[in-house]
Structure formats: structure tokens, C-alpha cells
Amino acid sequence: MxxxxxxxxxxxxxxxxxxxxxxxxxxxxxxxxxxxxxxFELVDRKEALKEIEDVFDEGVDIVVFTSLNGVKKSFGICEGKFELKAKLSDAAIEICAIGPVTGSELEKRGVRVDFMPEQYSAKGLMELMDKRGDAENKKIVFLRSAEGGRDILDFLRQKGAFVKDIQIYKVEIxxxxxxxxxxxxxxxxxxxxxxxxxxxxxxxxxxxxxxxxxxxxxxxxxxxxxxxxxxxxxxxxxxxxxxxxxxxxxxxxxxxxxxxxxxxxx
The missing domain is CATH 3.40.50.10090 (Rossmann fold)
Known part of the structure; x- marks a missing residue:
């Protein structure tokens, strides 16, 4: 049969x-x-390189990567022009990755990940930062898409953090x-x-x-x-x-x- x-x-x-x-x-x-x-296509923002250089010159406490593309695009923009890996290796700077795919991409590039929210989203990061309770006066930088939501930025600012949102790339339909x-x-x-x-x-x-x-x-x-x-x-x-x-x-x-x-x- x-x-x-x-x-x-x-x-x-x-x-x-x-x-x-x-x-x-x-x-x-x-x-x-x-x-x-x-x-859609992911298009680099040329202005992002100068913004990254400036923010590290001013001093950073926490750098947040929200996606795999955010990591790849950040390193791509900086390649041969700015030593992003060296800056992120500073022991005084904490690195946050949203999601294991994002974290894995950072680790492949030799960048340690210090913390990751249990829920891989802006909401999860809000919960984690609320639990940590140490956002006040921290300089927090996001390296992400121009389409990223503002809720997490507003939340951290309400907690007393100084937040810089660097739009690494934009989305073109x-x-x-x-x-x-x-x-x-x-x-x-x-x-x-x-x-x-x-x-x-x-x-x-x-x-x-x-x-x-x-x-x-x-x-x-x-x-x-x-x-x-x-x-x-x-x-x-x-x-x-x-x-x-x-x-x-x-x-x-x-x-x-x-x-x-x-x-x-x-």
C-alpha cells in the first residue's frame, strides 16, 4: 500500500x-x-557617524542595541572611520542588547553584553530599568532604526536619564x-x-x-x-x-x- x-x-x-x-x-x-x-529597504543615515562620534566624546553610561540590523548598521557606518568596538569595550560603559539575536551579533564582534531584558521589547526594557532603579543621571544612548518607538525614551527621561536616540538607518518602503x-x-x-x-x-x-x-x-x-x-x-x-x-x-x-x-x- x-x-x-x-x-x-x-x-x-x-x-x-x-x-x-x-x-x-x-x-x-x-x-x-x-x-x-x-x-522595505534599510538605508544608512550618513549623519549618524558624526552623532556617534559626538555622543562618545560627551561620555556614555549605557549603550542600547535594539536589533540585529542596529548592530550591523552601526558597525558598518563606523568601519574605518571610528573605533566603535574599542569604545564599547570601555569597562565603564554597560551594553544592553534586546534579544538573543542582537546579543549574539554583538558577541561575534567581540563586544560583551552586560544585560538583556527578559521580554525582548521596549516594554521589557522598561520593566528591567524600573527594577534596576538606577536610570537617574545616566547617559543612555540608543543605536537603532529611525522607526523606533518613543515610549522607552520618554520612560527613561521621566526616570531622570539623559537619553540620546541615534537613528542609524531609516526604512524605505x-x-x-x-x-x-x-x-x-x-x-x-x-x-x-x-x-x-x-x-x-x-x-x-x-x-x-x-x-x-x-x-x-x-x-x-x-x-x-x-x-x-x-x-x-x-x-x-x-x-x-x-x-x-x-x-x-x-x-x-x-x-x-x-x-x-x-x-x-x-
Whole structure:
């Protein structure tokens, strides 16, 4: 008797170009079929180099990296022009990484990580800094995307910290005919699960669906599929559009959400 081959569940995620291949490999490792593409490009801010130089000249107590891209872009901007690794190696400066992927990238570059919030988000960092209770008069620098939220900055300033938010790169949406074609492929793919890795990703996805005149088709796919969100803020943003979120990842990493989907039966 011929044995039937079990169909692999289909997963979609919208990932930066530099991690798409790795995302597919991870999905494959967990037994999923993967389709994904990039909704935006990460563009360096040339002004960031001077801002980094100035802030270290003024003195820093804590440097916060919020993402893998924040680490890569910071070092890329400084390469051959400013010894960022040497500055971060100063024992008087504490390094905070949000999430193990961010921390791992820093450690690969020879930079120690002094602390990391249990919840890999701005909310998690707020809770950690509140628990530490030592933000007052600290000079805290964020090296991150121009799209980063302001809540964490306001929170730390209310605690008496001097906060500098250096926008290392900005996000430029990709809205060409090529992306429109990828949206059509997404509809035809008809996934079982859709992973939204951030609030920004979901907003851009929805904005492009409207721009391409594909909102109805996209919403049909979203209604059929199970939606997984990385982080509470992402889930809240999706729910604001009247959609149901089936899973909010406990650990806010792409692999973490794959693991949770694998372990659950919807």
C-alpha cells in the first residue's frame, strides 16, 4: 500500500533581505514550507557617524542595541572611520542588547553584553530599568532604526536619564511592480500561517495591499490563515484592524515563533 506524504504547513513572513535565506532554512528545519519577501529597504543615515562620534566624546553610561540590523548598521557606518568596538569595550560603559539575536551579533564582534531584558521589547526594557532603579543621571544612548518607538525614551527621561536616540538607518518602503507581483504570489500561495515580526511590518504590509488595490484579496488570505505576532505591540496593532491574532510569541525571535507554532495544534 502506498504511503501518503504528509503535506507541510505553509508559512509566510516578511523579512529583511539579509535574513531571508536564513529564515527559510529555519522554517525548513521545523518542517514548514516557507514563502517570504522584503517589504522595505534599510538605508544608512550618513549623519549618524558624526552623532556617534559626538555622543562618545560627551561620555556614555549605557549603550542600547535594539536589533540585529542596529548592530550591523552601526558597525558598518563606523568601519574605518571610528573605533566603535574599542569604545564599547570601555569597562565603564554597560551594553544592553534586546534579544538573543542582537546579543549574539554583538558577541561575534567581540563586544560583551552586560544585560538583556527578559521580554525582548521596549516594554521589557522598561520593566528591567524600573527594577534596576538606577536610570537617574545616566547617559543612555540608543543605536537603532529611525522607526523606533518613543515610549522607552520618554520612560527613561521621566526616570531622570539623559537619553540620546541615534537613528542609524531609516526604512524605505518597496512599492514597485515587482513587489505587486510578490503580493499576487502571496495570495496564490494561500498560507496556513502568517508571521508578523513587528508592528511596522504589519502597517507597511497593509499599506502596500491598499496601494496595490489588493486589500480584499489580502484580507481573504488573512481570514483563512492563522496569524502569529512577535511581541504584544505587534499583536495590538493587528487587532486594531479587526483581525484575530492566534499566537503571540513568548520569546520575540523568528525562531521562537516557529517553535511555538510547531508545538501547538490549532
Amino acid at each position: 502506498e504511503r501518503k506524504t504528509k503535506m507541510r504547513k505553509k508559512i509566510v513572513a516578511f523579512r529583511p533581505e539579509n535574513v531571508l535565506k536564513r529564515s527559510k532554512e529555519k522554517a525548513d528545519r521545523y518542517g514548514f514550507d516557507f514563502f517570504g519577501f522584503t517589504l 518597496k512599492d514597485t511592480e515587482e513587489e505587486k507581483g510578490l503580493f499576487s504570489e502571496f495570495v496564490a500561495y494561500n498560507p496556513d500561517y502568517i508571521i508578523f515580526t513587528s508592528s511596522l511590518t504589519f502597517k507597511m504590509f497593509l499599506g502596500l495591499a491598499r496601494k496595490f488595490g489588493m486589500k480584499e484579496n489580502i484580507f481573504e488570505v488573512l481570514e483563512h490563515a492563522k496569524i502569529a505576532a512577535i511581541g504584544d505591540l505587534t499583536a495590538e496593532t493587528i487587532c486594531e484592524e479587526g483581525m484575530k491574532v492566534d499566537l503571540v510569541a513568548g520569546k520575540s525571535t523568528f525562531e521562537g515563533v516557529l517553535k511555538e507554532i510547531k508545538s501547538k495544534t490549532f
